[in-house]
Amino acid sequence: MPTIAEREATVCFNTGKRFPVTIVRGEGSRVWDDQGKSYLDFVAGIAVLALGHGHPAVVETLKSQAAQLIQVSNYFYSVPQIELAELLTQVSGLSRVFFCNSGAEANEGCIKLARKWGQTEKNGAFEIVAMEQSFHGRTLATVTATGTPRYSEPFQPLPDGFRHVPFNDVAALEAVVGDRTCAVMLESVQGEGGVNVPDPDYLPAVRALCDERNVALIMDEVQTGFGRTGRLFGFQHSGVAPDIMAIAKGLGSGVPIGAFLANERFSVFQPGDHGTTFGGQPLTTAVALSVVRTIIKEDLPAQAEAKGERVRAKLRALEDRHPQIVDVRGQGLLIGIEFDGEIAGAVVSACRERGLLCSNLKPTVIRWVPPLTVTEAELDEAAAIFDTALSAVEPAEPTRSLSGTR
Numbered sequence: 170m171p172t173i174a175e176r177e178a179t180v181c182f183n184t185g186k187r188f189p190v191t192i193v194r195g196e197g198s199r200v201w202d203d204q205g206k207s208y209l210d211f212v213a214g215i216a217v218l219a220l221g222h223g224h225p226a227v228v229e230t231l232k233s234q235a236a237q238l239i240q241v242s243n244y245f246y247s248v249p250q251i252e253l254a255e256l257l258t259q260v261s262g263l264s265r266v267f268f269c270n271s272g273a274e275a276n277e278g279c280i281k282l283a284r285k286w287g288q289t290e291k292n293g294a295f296e297i298v299a300m301e302q303s304f305h306g307r308t309l310a311t312v313t314a315t316g317t318p319r320y321s322e323p324f325q326p327l328p329d330g331f332r333h334v335p336f337n338d339v340a341a342l343e344a345v346v347g348d349r350t351c352a353v354m355l356e357s358v359q360g361e362g363g364v365n366v367p368d369p370d371y372l373p374a375v376r377a378l379c380d381e382r383n384v385a386l387i388m389d390e391v392q393t394g395f396g397r398t399g400r401l402f403g404f405q406h407s408g409v410a411p412d413i414m415a416i417a418k419g420l421g422s423g424v425p426i427g428a429f430l431a432n433e434r435f436s437v438f439q440p441g442d443h444g445t446t447f448g449g450q451p452l453t454t455a456v457a458l459s460v461v462r463t464i465i466k467e468d469l470p471a472q473a474e475a476k477g478e479r480v481r482a483k484l485r486a487l488e489d490r491h492p493q494i495v496d497v498r499g500q501g502l503l504i505g506i507e508f509d510g511e512i513a514g515a516v517v518s519a520c521r522e523r524g525l526l527c528s529n530l531k532p533t534v535i536r537w538v539p540p541l542t543v544t545e546a547e548l549d550e551a552a553a554i555f556d557t558a559l560s561a562v563e564p565a566e567p568t569r570s571l572s573g574t575r
């Protein structure tokens with residue numbers, strides 16, 4: 170009998186390495202594999218499962234909405250879509266929303282909206298200034314916006330009009346934003362790029378520059394949204410507001426849904442400019458409505474902030490015993506741990522063997538993104554597993570840190 174890994178290798182595109190685990194069941198912050206072994210799930214579907222596995226707000230809403238109505242298309246009105254739009258505009262301070270199915274699609278919509286605005290309101294300005302080490306998705310435009318060239322290079326020629334500057338560097342941004350620029354695009358904390366938290370005065374300075382030079386500020390809150398960083402949206406830490414925002418991941422806590430929003434000034438789409446078959450349908454919007462209401466009602470952003478602070482302090486306390494740890498950083502429950510050598514893959518494996526799932530973002534950085542509903546006991550358990558896992562991993566040759574920003 171071939172294993173599932175052998176069967177996968179026969180029939181699926183090989184687009185990346187999978188961890189050698191077949192997950193068959195989940196509950197809260199825990200999953201079980203096909204051998205019955207349990208793990209703390211600090212991948213959480215890649216920062217998707219805000220409410221963890223099997224939360225009744227998701228499961229009960231999915232069941233009842235599936236029985237009532239799944240899909241109608243956007244030729245018709247549906248109540249859950251409009252209710253979710255009302256809630257999202259209210260909590261974000263933005264005025265209009267378009268629903269789609271993923272983070273990449275949400276960013277693609279942001280890019281199209283900013284381009285349309287540049288074309289009609291700023292003399293054809295079309296350039297988007299994005300950040301090095303950013304991640305915005307895998308469609309042709311979003312992979313071009315993404316600041317990791319190796320993701321886009323195989324697909325040349327790429328769409329025109331994207332440039333990149335270092336994150337957390339106001340002077341570099343000032344040097345390139347001009348008459349041709351329609352938007353600056355960034356994450357409030359870079360997730361995939363290594364959990365890079367900008368200085369507190371960075372986003373206010375970016376906001377001021379965008380105002381001064383008349384360009385849209387697009388914030389990609391796909392990973393940082395919905396409580397992950399300790400606020401409902403990551404931008405709320407710095408007191409600035411985006412003009413255009415992409416969301417996805419935690420919004421559906423497991424159902425595929427994304428959206429982009431804009432303030433009135435940048436809401437320039439007209440009939441025919443954009444569309445979708447699956448976006449905004451009753452099933453996913455009903456679940457997202459229930460998820461967002463739960464996040465707010467249970468004050469999960471504040472919980473994420475407190476739990477994140479506490480576990481980062483615990484992890485920092487390990488630095489004495491494990492000098493391989495050179496930085497513990499993050500916001501809320503978006504946590505990055507950096508090592509002084511290329512041991513992240515080995516640490517992830519050692520954690521997995523001991524019952525903790527997490528992932529490595531680069532050879533020197535691992536990420537923890539547990540469900541926001543994770544308990545303090547589970548976080549303590551994970552810290553203890555991490556401690557023993559690190560002891561089991563041989564220190565590697567120190568290398569210079571790859572992440573330029575904190």
Ligand SMILES: *Cc1c(COP(=O)(O)O)cnc(C)c1O
Pocket residue numbers: 270271272273274276304305306307356360361389390391392393417418
């Ligand atoms: C995951 C992610 C995306 C892409 O989302 P998909 O749903 O995989 O298309 C875009 N931006 C950020 C910041 C992300 O973390």
